[in-house]
Amino acid sequence: MAVQRLLIVGGVAGGASAAARARRLSEKAEIIVFERGPYVSFANCGLPYHVGGEIPARDDLLLQTPGSLKARFNLDVRVNAEVTAIHRTARKVQVRDLSDGREYEESYDALILAPGAAPLRPPIPGIEREGHFVVRNVPDVDAIQAWLRPGVAERAVVVGGGYIGLEMAEQLRRRQLQVTVVEALPQVMAPLDPEMAAWLHLELQANGVELRLNDAVAAFEAPRDGENARASVVVLKSGARLPADVVILGLGVKPETALARAAGLDIGPRGGIRVNEHLQTSDPAIYAVGDAIEVRDWVTGAPALIPLAGPANRQGRVAADHIFGLPARYEGSLGTAILRLFRLAAGCTGANEKILRQAGMAHQAVHLHPASHAGYYPGAQPLSIKVLFDPDNGRLLGAQVVGVDGVDKRLDVFATALKARMTVDDLAELELAYAPPFGSAKDPVNLAGMAAQNVRRRLVHLAQWKEALQLDPARSFLLDVRSPEECARGMIPGAVNIPLPQLRRRLGELPRDREIIVHCQSGQRSYFACRLLLQNGFQARNLTGSYRTWDAAVRGGAARL
Numbered sequence: 001m002a003v004q005r006l007l008i009v010g011g012v013a014g015g016a017s018a019a020a021r022a023r024r025l026s027e028k029a030e031i032i033v034f035e036r037g038p039y040v041s042f043a044n045c046g047l048p049y050h051v052g053g054e055i056p057a058r059d060d061l062l063l064q065t066p067g068s069l070k071a072r073f074n075l076d077v078r079v080n081a082e083v084t085a086i087h088r089t090a091r092k093v094q095v096r097d098l099s100d101g102r103e104y105e106e107s108y109d110a111l112i113l114a115p116g117a118a119p120l121r122p123p124i125p126g127i128e129r130e131g132h133f134v135v136r137n138v139p140d141v142d143a144i145q146a147w148l149r150p151g152v153a154e155r156a157v158v159v160g161g162g163y164i165g166l167e168m169a170e171q172l173r174r175r176q177l178q179v180t181v182v183e184a185l186p187q188v189m190a191p192l193d194p195e196m197a198a199w200l201h202l203e204l205q206a207n208g209v210e211l212r213l214n215d216a217v218a219a220f221e222a223p224r225d226g227e228n229a230r231a232s233v234v235v236l237k238s239g240a241r242l243p244a245d246v247v248i249l250g251l252g253v254k255p256e257t258a259l260a261r262a263a264g265l266d267i268g269p270r271g272g273i274r275v276n277e278h279l280q281t282s283d284p285a286i287y288a289v290g291d292a293i294e295v296r297d298w299v300t301g302a303p304a305l306i307p308l309a310g311p312a313n314r315q316g317r318v319a320a321d322h323i324f325g326l327p328a329r330y331e332g333s334l335g336t337a338i339l340r341l342f343r344l345a346a347g348c349t350g351a352n353e354k355i356l357r358q359a360g361m362a363h364q365a366v367h368l369h370p371a372s373h374a375g376y377y378p379g380a381q382p383l384s385i386k387v388l389f390d391p392d393n394g395r396l397l398g399a400q401v402v403g404v405d406g407v408d409k410r411l412d413v414f415a416t417a418l419k420a421r422m423t424v425d426d427l428a429e430l431e432l433a434y435a436p437p438f439g440s441a442k443d444p445v446n447l448a449g450m451a452a453q454n455v456r457r458r459l460v461h462l463a464q465w466k467e468a469l470q471l472d473p474a475r476s477f478l479l480d481v482r483s484p485e486e487c488a489r490g491m492i493p494g495a496v497n498i499p500l501p502q503l504r505r506r507l508g509e510l511p512r513d514r515e516i517i518v519h520c521q522s523g524q525r526s527y528f529a530c531r532l533l534l535q536n537g538f539q540a541r542n543l544t545g546s547y548r549t550w551d552a553a554v555r556g557g558a559a560r561l
Contacts, residue, residue, distance in 0.1 A: 003323055007093060007108040008033045009083045009259065011040035013309045014290030015114030016064065017316030023073040025324040032106060033069075034081040034095060039138050040066060045309055047141045048164065051148075052171025061138055086111070086263035088283055110285055110323045113260060113273065114316065117253035117291035117307050126220030131231025132247040135164050147246060154178060157234045157244040159217055161188030165250030166200070166341055169209055172248070173342075179209045180242055182234065184216035187558065189339065191348045192400055195367075195465055195549055196386055198556025199402045200341055207342045212236060213557060220247065253307050255292040268294035268303050277329040278322040279315055287323065289315035296332035298418065299351040299397050300359040306333040336415040338408055345407035349415040350398030356388065364391040365464065366451045367545025369522035370444040372406035377436035381405045382522075384548070387414075387424070387448045394423035394456055399448070406444070413445045424452035451523070451544075460530050463517045463541040465550045468492055469559055477511050479518045481529045482547070486521060492550055500525045507536055519543035519550070 006022055006029055008015045019033050033040060041064035049055045066077035078095075084103075085094035092105045119134035121127055133144050147153065156172045158165045161183035172179050181188065181204065187197040188204075188211075204211050220232040221241075227233055229243035236242070255272040266282035268274040272294035279287045291307035293315070311333045321328035338347030356363045366387050371380040383403035389396050399414035401407045417427060427449025434441055442450070454460050471478055471494065480487060480495040487497045498506050500520070510516060516538055520526040523546040533540040543550070553559050 003029055003109040005030045005107060005109045006112070006323065007106060008112045008114060009093070010114035010116055010290070011035040011077070012042065012044060012116065013312035014316040015112065016041045017313045018112050018114065018289060018320045019075050020073055021317045021320035022324065023075060025320060025326070030076070032076040032078065034083050035077065035079045036082045036098070037137055037139070038079050040064065040069065040077050040079055042138050044137065047135050048167035048171045050141055051144055051168065052174040054171070054174070083259060086259060086286070088263055088286070091285065110287065112319050113286065113288040113292065114290045115256035115259060115292045117255050119249060120251040120254055121249065122251065124217055124219060126232055129220050129232045131245070132220065132249060134249050135168060144246070148175065152230065153245040155244055156180070156246045156248065157182060157242050158248045158250055159234070160250030160252065161185070162190065162250055162252060163337065163339055165248065166339060168248045168250060169204065170341055173207055173209060180212060181209055182212045182215065182217060182236065182242070184214070186214045186560070189346065191335065191337065191352060192346065193353050193386065194558035195553040196346070196384065196400045196402055198552045198558040199344060199384060200346055201556040202552065203341050203344045212240065215240070253291065255305065257292060260288065260292070270294050270303050270305050272305050277331065279319045279330055287319040289319050295330070297351070298332040298334045300355060300361065302359060304333065306335050308335070308337055310336070334415055334418055336411065338411060343404050344402060345404070346402040347407055347411040348398070348400045349411060350396070350418045351388065352398055352400065353388065356397060361397070362391060363388050363397055364452070364455060364462070365544065366448065366455060366462065367523065367549045368444070368447055368451055369545065369548045370447050371440065372403060373438055374436040374440050383407065383410065383444055384552070385410065385444060385448055387452055389424045389452050391456065394425055394452070396422055396424060396427065410444055424449045424456065428453050454527070460527055461541045462544045465543070465545060465553050468517065468519070468543055468550050471517065475514055477514045477516045479510070479516050479529070481518060481520050481525050490551060492519065492547065500529055503529055503532060510538060512538060515539040515541065517541055517543055519546040521547050
């Protein structure tokens with residue numbers, strides 16, 4: 001039966017995308033979009049930047065209005081309209097008009113649920129005090145802007161070190177507030193592995209943000225005598241008391257599944273709405289998209305919650321395609337994401353080591369620190385790259401990139417390679433754009449593939465940064481092949497310096513009864529040294545990422561994990 005009436009619950013990314021695609025596929029269908037809030041299509045990813053003033057005009061956040069969607073797509077968009085129930089047998093929904101309380105029903109041939117995810121507000125004592133805010137929609141940032149009047153807010157506490165928490169920390173610093181980030185985990189930005197997140201810890205501290213890691217919030221209290229706090233005093237499990245004029249709650253999100261649960265739709269093991277490859281729920285007439293659903297993790301195949309705008313937009317398109325007869329499937333999510341934090345950008349795609357360990361998947365990691373473009377061209381900046389791959393077949397499993405310049409470019413290449421199920425051999429062979437202002441003849445992506453290739457071909461064996469923290473001198477010898485000038489700026493404790501140009505003539509100083517762990521600044525010279533040593537009968541491994549990775553991990557706190 002042709003779909004004559006399509007109802008969509010929720011706008012923003014998934015719902016609005018589905019509605020626009022549906023109209024392009026069917027001029028005759030009646031399409032009604034219900035949005036519980038006052039705005040149907042807004043730039044939720046831009047909300048922190050409006051708080052900080054980088055997006056100065058509030059109206060720039062409003063991408064479409066009911067009027068513009070009616071004019072362009074002939075969509076019936078109803079804001080302040082909450083769908084309160086789904087009557088599956090009758091194929092009707094119950095709707096409450098929040099502006100006047102009126103209730104009514106609408107019938108459907110197909111229904112798309114795009115309710116999104118709600119910010120977590122755990123039952124911490126005092127969490128409902130004034131001056132505590134989440135960042136989900138335009139009214140939220142309106143409330144924050146009204147609270148942050150000049151001269152009345154000096155100290156902010158951001159609870160949670162995820163994407164929203166870090167973006168808000170940056171933007172509040174931009175407004176000259178004193179900012180503390182509190183994170184219950186030992187690191188910020190959980191999708192990154194600890195040694196990569198350490199770069200963000202250092203960047204936060206360099207920009208005056210106090211960082212409280214591995215210390216959860218116990219309560220939000222009224223200030224005591226002598227404590228000046230307009231919002232509350234944030235009390236940590238450690239006993240620390242942090243006076244705050246404003247508190248931003250960035251504790252993550254939870255799928256909005258109440259409507260689906262009440263309708264008897266299947267919920268998956270991660271707590272999201274269960275859907276098939278066409279994004280149909282357990283009721284074939286009802287589809288679900290966006291942050292409320294469980295997707296298949298592209299790397300592990302396991303159910304996952306991946307609340308990102310890009311996947312939500314694509315899911316809306318796939319659902320509309322399938323409803324109107326096109327052969328559309330959503331095959332899974334990579335979790336590709338990027339964050340700007342002051343001067344740094346940090347991003348990831350695919351699985352990290354934590355996920356791979358949980359999934360029981362064999363993996364190997366290489367770290368490298370190439371320049372963002374040709375080193376002889378002015379302005380080149382070092383990148384920190386971590387690539388995870390299957391040691392047996394070389395399949396790429398995940399990548400993480402941190403740096404000042406060129407992060408997004410490399411991350412997008414890694415994401416494309418993951419989607420294509422490429423191997424590290426493929427990475428080494430990619431033909432990427434090169435001119436000195438933009439890259440190098442061997443792009444950092446190529447170099448990552450080559451480094452992994454060398455491991456798979458057993459040209460070099462690797463040591464990971466954590467191993468350099470706990471070497472047994474009776475079994476291992478730590479060799480630093482940097483120049484004396486580099487070593488003067490810092491060394492790994494216990495290392496012996498023999499610069500690479502002197503190594504051949506000083507082989508007699510090295511032990512043959514112990515394994516030699518070799519490092520330089522970034523890992524390239526130590527690879528050369530390892531090849532030299534192995535061909536002269538020594539046992540040698542290259543410290544992947546070398547001093548730069550080790551130093552960031554130690555100074556950034558990852559070494560304490």
